[in-house]
Amino acid sequence: MARIEAQAPSPSTPTEALLRYSLVDSPLGAILLTGGPAGLSGLHFADHDHAPTVGAGWVRDDLPLQPVAQQLGEYFAGTRLTFEVALDLRGTPFQLLVWQALLGIGPGTTRTYAQVAHEVGRPGSARAVGAAVGRNPVSLVVPCHRVVGSDGTLVGYGWGLDRKRWLLQHEGAPLGRS
Numbered sequence: 001m002a003r004i005e006a007q008a009p010s011p012s013t014p015t016e017a018l019l020r021y022s023l024v025d026s027p028l029g030a031i032l033l034t035g036g037p038a039g040l041s042g043l044h045f046a047d048h049d050h051a052p053t054v055g056a057g058w059v060r061d062d063l064p065l066q067p068v069a070q071q072l073g074e075y076f077a078g079t080r081l082t083f084e085v086a087l088d089l090r091g092t093p094f095q096l097l098v099w100q101a102l103l104g105i106g107p108g109t110t111r112t113y114a115q116v117a118h119e120v121g122r123p124g125s126a127r128a129v130g131a132a133v134g135r136n137p138v139s140l141v142v143p144c145h146r147v148v149g150s151d152g153t154l155v156g157y158g159w160g161l162d163r164k165r166w167l168l169q170h171e172g173a174p175l176g177r178s
Contacts, residue, residue: 019058022065026076028163033065039086040068043138045159068141075140081107081171083141091135094120098132105146108172112150130156146173 023046024031032051034042044051062069067085074080089099097120104119105111111119113126113133122128129147136144139159145167149155154175157164168175 020061020064021054021058022060022062022069024069024072026072028159028166031072033068035068035088036061036064039088040065040138040141041088041090043068043140045163048159050158072140076170078170085141087138087141089137089142091132091137094122094128095132095135098129099136099142102133102136102142102144102147105143107143110146110148110152110168110173112148112152113156114150116147126150134158140167146171 020034020036022033024033028045030046032042032044032046032054033040034044034052042052068083071080071083071085075083089096091099098116101116101119113129114123116133117123117125117129120129133144133147134156136142139145145157145159145164147156152175154161154164154168165175
């Protein structure tokens with residue numbers, strides 16, 4: 001299983017690791033992977049408004065990201081539901097804590113934002129958890145799609161509720177109202 005190590009927030013200038021990328025096809029659209037020898041640092045649907053834009057200075061380097069691409073293929077084929085990849089994530093201590101908690105939400109299950117807040121020792125911080133979940137740079141691998149509203153509704157997914165619904169159905173999670 002992936003493990004998140006405590007790291008300082010990244011500077012606003014992209015690091016060399018963020019400049020290496022690969023593209024992977026999926027049933028939900030093209031996925032842009034970023035990372036390098038230290039691990040996966042980004043996983044974004046390429047058509048998403050907030051996805052990084054490949055530009056000058058970026059280097060397509062599929063080799064270090066091949067294990068992620070292979071596991072994504074297995075995930076979408078239905079033969080894998082969890083990921084075993086090195087992660088190179090930067091965030092605040094609270095974001096890292098929340099992202100680590102998301103790794104504990106198993107396939108086919110969901111948690112509410114309030115439940116995650118309780119799990120990280122910050123009951124009453126559901127909104128702060130929601131903000132941290134929304135900043136997750138490696139969705140799918142760190143499964144933020146498994147977090148739902150307090151009444152079980154599908155809410156707050158940056159890639160769109162249709163994709164969230166698809167992912168949860170793919171994993172066999174019971175769906176509440178949406």
